[in-house]
Amino acid sequence: MDLSRWLTAAVAANNDWAKSYGSFEPRPALAVDDAEFAAAFGRFVERLADNYPFFHPRYAGQMLKPPHPAAVVGYLTAMLINPNNHALDGGPATAAMEREVVQQLAAMFGYDTHLGHLTTSGTIANLEALYVARELHPGKGIAYSTEAHYTHGRMCRVLGVDGHAVPVDDRGRMDLDALEELLRSHEIGTVVLTAGTTGLGAVEPVHEALALRDRYGVRIHVDAAYGGFFALLAGTLGIPAEPWRAVARADSIVVDPHKHGLQPYGCGAVLFRDPTVGRFYLHDSPYTYFTSEELHLGEISLECSRAGAAAAGLWLTFQLLPPTGDGLGRVLAAGRRAALRWAELIESSGRLRLFQPPELDIVSYFAGTSLTEIDEASRRIMQAGMTDAEDPIFLSTLRVGAERFARRHPAVSADADGARVLRSVLMKPESETYAEQLHRRIEQLTA
Ligand SMILES: *Cc1c(COP(=O)(O)O)cnc(C)c1O
Numbered sequence: 233m234d235l236s237r238w239l240t241a242a243v244a245a246n247n248d249w250a251k252s253y254g255s256f257e258p259r260p261a262l263a264v265d266d267a268e269f270a271a272a273f274g275r276f277v278e279r280l281a282d283n284y285p286f287f288h289p290r291y292a293g294q295m296l297k298p299p300h301p302a303a304v305v306g307y308l309t310a311m312l313i314n315p316n317n318h319a320l321d322g323g324p325a326t327a328a329m330e331r332e333v334v335q336q337l338a339a340m341f342g343y344d345t346h347l348g349h350l351t352t353s354g355t356i357a358n359l360e361a362l363y364v365a366r367e368l369h370p371g372k373g374i375a376y377s378t379e380a381h382y383t384h385g386r387m388c389r390v391l392g393v394d395g396h397a398v399p400v401d402d403r404g405r406m407d408l409d410a411l412e413e414l415l416r417s418h419e420i421g422t423v424v425l426t427a428g429t430t431g432l433g434a435v436e437p438v439h440e441a442l443a444l445r446d447r448y449g450v451r452i453h454v455d456a457a458y459g460g461f462f463a464l465l466a467g468t469l470g471i472p473a474e475p476w477r478a479v480a481r482a483d484s485i486v487v488d489p490h491k492h493g494l495q496p497y498g499c500g501a502v503l504f505r506d507p508t509v510g511r512f513y514l515h516d517s518p519y520t521y522f523t524s525e526e527l528h529l530g531e532i533s534l535e536c537s538r539a540g541a542a543a544a545g546l547w548l549t550f551q552l553l554p555p556t557g558d559g560l561g562r563v564l565a566a567g568r569r570a571a572l573r574w575a576e577l578i579e580s581s582g583r584l585r586l587f588q589p590p591e592l593d594i595v596s597y598f599a600g601t602s603l604t605e606i607d608e609a610s611r612r613i614m615q616a617g618m619t620d621a622e623d624p625i626f627l628s629t630l631r632v633g634a635e636r637f638a639r640r641h642p643a644v645s646a647d648a649d650g651a652r653v654l655r656s657v658l659m660k661p662e663s664e665t666y667a668e669q670l671h672r673r674i675e676q677l678t679a
Contacts, residue, residue: 233301233302235301235304235305238301238305239304239305239308241305242305242308242309242312243312245309246309246312246313249313284296284626285626286298287660288662289660289662289663289665289666289669289670290624290625290626290666290670291625291626292625292626292627292656292657292658292663292670293626293627293628293655293656293657294628294657295430295458295491295657295659296657297659297660299494299495299496299545300494300495300549300553302494302545302548302549302551302552302553303494303495303496303545303546303548303549304496304545305548306541306544306545306546306547306548306549307495307496307539307541307542307544307545308541309544310325310326310540310541310543310544310545311539311541311544313540314540314541315327315540315541315544316537316538316539316540317330317350317529317530317538317539317540317542317543318528318529318530318533318535318536318537318538319517319528319529319530320526320528321528322537322540323540325540325544326540326541326543326544326547327528327529327540327543329540329543329544329546329547330349330350330529330540330543330547331529332547333350333489333543333546333547333550334346334348334349334350334501334503336550336554336555337460337487337489337501337503337555338503339555340460340461340463340464340555340556341460341463341479341480341485341487341503342477342479342480343480343485343503343505344480345505345506345507346503346504346505346507347503347504347506347507347508347509347510347532348501348502348503348504349501349502349529349532349533350489350499350500350501350538350542350543350546351500351501351502351533351535351538352498352499352500352535352538353488353490353497353498353500354381354383354455354457354458354486354487354488354491354500355381355383355387355500356500356534356535357457357486357487357488357500357501357502358381358383358384358387358424358453358455358457358486358502359383359387359390359391359534360502360533360534361453361484361486361502361504362374362384362387362388362391362393362422362424362453363391363512363534364484364504364509364512365421365422365451365453365483365484366391366393366421366422367512368421368422368451368509369421369422369450369451371421372393372419372420372421372422373388373393373394373395373396373419373420373421374388374393374394374395374396374420374421374422374423374424375395375396375397375398375411375414375415375420375422375423375424376395376396376397376398376406376423376424376426376455377397377398377399377400377405377406377407377424377425377426377429377436378397378398378399378400379400379404379405379406379426379429379431379432379434380397380424380426380429380455381426381429381430381455381457384424384455385397394419396414396419396420398410398411398414400434402639402640403432403434403588403591404429404431404432404434404588404636405429405434405435405436405437406425406426406436406437406441408437408440408441408444411423411441411444412444412448415444415447415448415450416448418448420448420450421450421451422450422451422452422453422483423441423444423445423450423451423452423453424453424454424455425437425438425441425452425453425454425455425482426454426455426456426459427454427455427456427459427460427462427475427476427479428456428457428458428459428460428462428591428592429458429459430457430458431594431596431630431655432587432588432591432594432596432630432655433458433459433590433591433592433593433594433657434591435459435462435471435472435475435476435591435592436475437474437475438452438454438475438476438478438479438482439474439475439477439478442478442481442482451483451484452481452482452483453482453483453484453485453486454479454482454484454485454486455486456479456485456486456487457486457487457488457491457500458488458491458492459492459592460485460486460487460488460492461487461492461493461555461560461561461564462476462492462564462568462592463476463479464555464556464557464560464561464564465557465561465564465565465568468565469565469568469569469572470572471568471591471592481505482505483504483505483506484502484503484504484505485502485503486500486501486502486503487500487501487503488500488501489501489546491659492560492564492659493546493549493555493560494549494553494560494563495542495545495546495549496542496545498539498542499542499545499546510531510532513531513532513533513534514531515531517530562661563661564593566661566662566663566664567593567658567659567660567661567663567664568592568593569664570593570658570663570664570666570667571590571592571593571594571595571658572590573664573667573668574595574656574658574667574670574671575589575590575595577667577668577671578595578597578671581671581675583599583675583678583679584597584598584599584671584674584675584678585597585598585599585641587630587632587640587641587653588640593657593658593659594655594656594657594658595655595656595658596630596653596654596655596656597653597654597656598610598651598653598654599613599678600644601643601644601645602644602645602646602647602648603634603637603644603645603646603647603648603649603650603651604647604648604651606644606651606652606653607648607650607651607652609678610629610651610652610653610654611629611652612677613627613654613674613677613678614627614628614629614654616677617673617674617677623673625670625673625674625677627654627655627656627674628654628655628656628657629652629653629654629655630652630653630654630655631650631651631652632650632651632652632653633649633650634646634648634649634650634651636650637650637651654674656670
């Protein structure tokens with residue numbers, strides 16, 4: 233699709249809609265001269281050049297890429313109206329869109345009942361899930377693995393709940409024996425399983441943890457902020473089906489459409505399997521909720537104002553690339569194949585080694601035979617790649633402790649307390665055809 237054409241159409245659609253309300257006299261206070269704007273815009277574009285090329289397959293670092301053009305047009309068109317999805321009074325159209333996309337997300341995970349909404353981020357979505365968890369198990373702690381996103385520990389402190397970090401196995405997934413030992417203390421009310429850890433993309437054993445839920449009466453929350461859309465590939469491309477199938481039985485789920493759902497930032501989501509948890513959000517707002525007896529999204533979310541435009545962007549994207557195997561699934565499949573292909577190349581490389589095989593689309597790798605050497609090589613390769621004007625590449629690093637390293641690579645000399653390895657998230661479909669080039673370039677930089 234031609235983005236310029238549809239951005240123009242967005243402005244035209246807004247003008248047509250606005251005209252239906254009749255004309256009024258514009259006031260000078262907000263008036264800006266076009267020549268003045270041109271100058272400011274010039275300075276602005278110059279400032280923005282100080283960025284990394286997230287759109288290009290040369291960028292193989294963090295979880296970053298531009299939104300899909302459909303998301304951009306959807307977001308912008310709605311933003312010209314600027315609805316607030318807090319209340320139906322803030323914009324009924326985008327509130328309805330939000331309910332539809334949340335329904336689509338719930339269906340993707342196999343929930344047959346749900347209550348949910350979009351959030352500003354995965355962090356806020358997880359905060360909401362942990363808040364409900366605390367209300368249901370007051371005085372009890374929350375367990376998550378040492379590989380869980382750092383915000384779980386932080387949000388436990390915000391909520392005044394004891395957070396417990398559970399050790400992981402040699403692939404970076406929660407060790408369920410260690411979890412069970414903790415559960416025997418009966419101090420835990422909720423267990424967070426991460427389906428796709430942020431560092432390595434490890435999928436924790438949700439299916440096995442469910443058995444412990446029944447035995448110890450705990451809640452299971454699945455943090456799938458990064459990994460959630462890989463549910464569309466469960467049982468294909470070497471992604472085991474069991475953990476993803478089990479997500480349907482979790483008590484709550486978080487997924488970030490602003491990571492793998494092609495959206496701009498400002499789009500997370502939380503889903504609860506039991507709609508009656510809405511009671512924990514009960515509040516009265518003297519300012520809002522006038523026009524309708526129907527549910528207002530602000531009545532089931534901790535945040536007040538939220539961008540209706542975020543729901544609009546996701547809604548329009550899902551019209552074209554729905555969260556199904558042949559919609560969005562095909563986008564994720566290309567990144568997954570890129571990770572598998574690159575892992576193969578690394579395994580047969582004389583210079584690079586896999587830190588561990590990729591479970592989703594994150595590839596972790598290193599060069600060197602001691603922790604000191606490895607750390608220095610990671611730093612040097614990343615630096616050299618980013619600063620080469622002719623043929624740059626952009627990577628990221630992950631810091632790994634000596635013990636974690638030794639469990640995967642006992643032959644590596646542990647001459648330091650840890651090392652940075654290189655880490656690439658291959659979340660663009662274009663990475664599939666670029667994997668060999670990327671690999672060759674990194675091998676060059678290793679020399
Ligand atoms: C990214 C991420 C988060 C935090 O989400 P934000 O949208 O960055 O706030 C939480 N958990 C996991 C597993 C993540 O990957």
